[in-house]
Amino acid sequence: MIVVDAHVHMGPGLANHAAPPLLKAETVEQTLEIFDRSGIDVGCTFAPLIEGGDFEDYEYERSNRFIYDAAKRHADRFIGYCRVNPNLGQQALDEMRRCKEEYGFRGLKLHPDWEYFYLNGPTVRPILDRAAEYGWPVIFHTGYYPLSQPTLAMPLAEAYPTINFLLAHLSYRHTADAIVVAERCKNVYLETSGNATALAIREVLKSVGPGQLVYGSDLPYTEPDDVMEKIALQPELSADDRALILGGTMARLLGLNAATRSTVRAAAQGRLS
Numbered sequence: 001m002i003v004v005d006a007h008v009h010m011g012p013g014l015a016n017h018a019a020p021p022l023l024k025a026e027t028v029e030q031t032l033e034i035f036d037r038s039g040i041d042v043g044c045t046f047a048p049l050i051e052g053g054d055f056e057d058y059e060y061e062r063s064n065r066f067i068y069d070a071a072k073r074h075a076d077r078f079i080g081y082c083r084v085n086p087n088l089g090q091q092a093l094d095e096m097r098r099c100k101e102e103y104g105f106r107g108l109k110l111h112p113d114w115e116y117f118y119l120n121g122p123t124v125r126p127i128l129d130r131a132a133e134y135g136w137p138v139i140f141h142t143g144y145y146p147l148s149q150p151t152l153a154m155p156l157a158e159a160y161p162t163i164n165f166l167l168a169h170l171s172y173r174h175t176a177d178a179i180v181v182a183e184r185c186k187n188v189y190l191e192t193s194g195n196a197t198a199l200a201i202r203e204v205l206k207s208v209g210p211g212q213l214v215y216g217s218d219l220p221y222t223e224p225d226d227v228m229e230k231i232a233l234q235p236e237l238s239a240d241d242r243a244l245i246l247g248g249t250m251a252r253l254l255g256l257n258a259a260t261r262s263t264v265r266a267a268a269q270g271r272l273s
């Protein structure tokens, strides 16, 4: 079994936060320590939100570069995801190109509330055209009215059938709507991070099934062990289905092949022994 955390933040921008995150993931070493103690083999890793302060990086360019340096040194642990602000237009597209061609990133994170755009608004379309071209999965922060409601993802999922979309946080209090989107769109996956409750996870399992539910923690804002515990608490979840949720499905979406998996496992065992 491989454990892939679909939602990991890392980087120096975390030091800016007015309210410090629960855990420390400003450095590669701090993040790997969390991975190791929680049994995370690989993390889909992207920049934290930028709050200003000493580390100023509203274009995410320095943050993406940081993720690249980490993924280069620890290719077996970090899968780099690009982060851009769609409102920046061509600058965002240029940064995506750098992330793909220079950095070898393999996914995209977008946050409608933080970057202030409508999840299905006009600024996001060119960004998704590019993500489709690159074959990247796209993880959206989803949650509250008006910018990031999960139902806004439905027209996007229909317009971009080749993109696999992840709706983060089970869309907080809008889990019921997220379920409707996932039921209708097979390229939509619901991701467990943040304060998703064990009950919300159960609802997803009952309605959508384990194939469209993926584990993500939102580390360092959330303790990964807590999220895994909520998955472990699910009644009548088979070992195979649990393995799919914890990493099997993400491994498939990212094209991690058997060789990658055994490399990851060997690396993990090496570190633990």
Ligand SMILES: [Zn+2]
Residues within 6 Å of the ligand: 007, 009, 218
């Ligand atoms: Zn997050």
